[in-house]
Amino acid sequence: MRIDLFELERSQSIWENTVEYNLTESGLHPFTMRELLDPHEIEALVDLPLGYGHTEGEPALREAIAARYPGAGADNVLVTTGSSEANMLAVMSLLDNGDEAIIITPNFMQLPGLAKALGAKVHQVPLRLSGSRWMLDLDEVARAITPNTRLISVCNPNNPTGGVLSADERSGLALLATRHGIALHADEIYRGAELAGPETETLFAAAPAGVITGGTAKAMALAGLRIGWIVSSKDIIEKAMQRQDYTTIGSNALGQRIALFALQPEKRARIVARNRRLLARNLDQLSRWVAVRSAIFSWVPPQAGAMAFLRYDLPVSSDDFCRRLRETQSVFAVAGSWFGMEGHLRLGIGGEPDHFRDALQRIDRFLQDEFATA
Numbered sequence: 017m018r019i020d021l022f023e024l025e026r027s028q029s030i031w032e033n034t035v036e037y038n039l040t041e042s043g044l045h046p047f048t049m050r051e052l053l054d055p056h057e058i059e060a061l062v063d064l065p066l067g068y069g070h071t072e073g074e075p076a077l078r079e080a081i082a083a084r085y086p087g088a089g090a091d092n093v094l095v096t097t098g099s100s101e102a103n104m105l106a107v108m109s110l111l112d113n114g115d116e117a118i119i120i121t122p123n124f125m126q127l128p129g130l131a132k133a134l135g136a137k138v139h140q141v142p143l144r145l146s147g148s149r150w151m152l153d154l155d156e157v158a159r160a161i162t163p164n165t166r167l168i169s170v171c172n173p174n175n176p177t178g179g180v181l182s183a184d185e186r187s188g189l190a191l192l193a194t195r196h197g198i199a200l201h202a203d204e205i206y207r208g209a210e211l212a213g214p215e216t217e218t219l220f221a222a223a224p225a226g227v228i229t230g231g232t233a234k235a236m237a238l239a240g241l242r243i244g245w246i247v248s249s250k251d252i253i254e255k256a257m258q259r260q261d262y263t264t265i266g267s268n269a270l271g272q273r274i275a276l277f278a279l280q281p282e283k284r285a286r287i288v289a290r291n292r293r294l295l296a297r298n299l300d301q302l303s304r305w306v307a308v309r310s311a312i313f314s315w316v317p318p319q320a321g322a323m324a325f326l327r328y329d330l331p332v333s334s335d336d337f338c339r340r341l342r343e344t345q346s347v348f349a350v351a352g353s354w355f356g357m358e359g360h361l362r363l364g365i366g367g368e369p370d371h372f373r374d375a376l377q378r379i380d381r382f383l384q385d386e387f388a389t390a
């Protein structure tokens with residue numbers, strides 16, 4: 017099978033554990049089991065049988081996930097190995113060779129890469145920066161629809177911009193999908209990592225064929241559990257289950273049980289509150305940093321997700337910027353070109369504030385050394 021190089025993931029896998037400051041992470045600083053779990057929960061894990069269990073996900077976990085999507089029940093949920101598997105199963109369930117998919121970009125490049133690998137034709141419809149937000153042009157989406165379009169896919173809250181669709185954009189997308197009988201996929205893995213205000217509304221019930229993917233990696237700061245999910249209609253869940261029989265059979269029992277603990281409302285509220293504190297502190301540091309470097313950087317601060325997307329004005333490609341920054345300062349950032357957005361950088365803002373401050377100082381040193389500016 018021919019498949020595009022997934023530059024972001026490949027680069028992270030190669031470099032993220034070799035640097036002093038990894039700013040490529042878009043999720044929050046991970047919890048340890050000791051920080052997250054009570055002694056009796058840890059005790060329960062020690063006695064957990066490590067069999068296959070329920071390959072579609074433990075019933076209690078499916079229920080706890082469904083509770084986060086108004087209108088969904090446990091039957092609308094399939095538990096997966098990370099939300100990457102959820103995305104993969106969604107694409108495998110919705111697209112065939114020769115179909116067309118509309119991908120709202122920028123987006124996690126897994127979606128277009130997989131769609132193309134399956135033989136689908138991909139139309140990208142870009143979010144555009146307008147004033148202080150990233151806007152979706154619904155007319156442009158409508159124009160991209162053909163009789164072969166089977167899927168519209170969006171990442172909301174968005175990676176890498178941290179923007180969130182407005183209520184009108186959400187309902188407009190859902191209307192288009194419904195009117196044309198197209199599945200509407202929303203990767204909502206950053207839902208719950210809002211910097212302020214209410215949680216982003218899910219697109220689950222917005223369209224009859226709404227397909228939501230999510231997981232514990234980002235907003236719940238538990239990437240190592242490798243737990244994700246699809247929430248959709250029962251027939252799409254059934255298709256995804258049949259495809260999961262070929263991918264991983266089911267997700268890991270330990271990760272599922274810890275995810276179940278983490279999703280209990282009290283514990284989840286504690287996770288979200290801690291995350292908001294971290295994000296607020298780092299966003300504040302970054303805002304002050306960008307403000308005094310406005311000759312180089314411009315941005316729209318993120319609404320959700322532990323990342324900031326900066327535009328820069330320097331005579332260097334984003335790939336070279338990130339490579340040199342990594343080689344000379346041991347700071348690893350995401351090149352905009354890995355999202356098809358040259359002239360941009362994505363910086364993770366979900367780490368420990370002192371560590372983040374030090375990383376910004378290293379970037380200053382880099383700007384001074386390479387461009388005589390900081």
Ligand SMILES: Cc1ncc(COP(=O)(O)O)c(C=O)c1O
Nearest residue numbers: 098099100124175205231233244
């Ligand atoms: C938008 C988006 N979806 C999915 C994933 C993959 O998540 P997981 O670690 O749950 O597989 C990522 C990881 O960066 C992401 O940014």
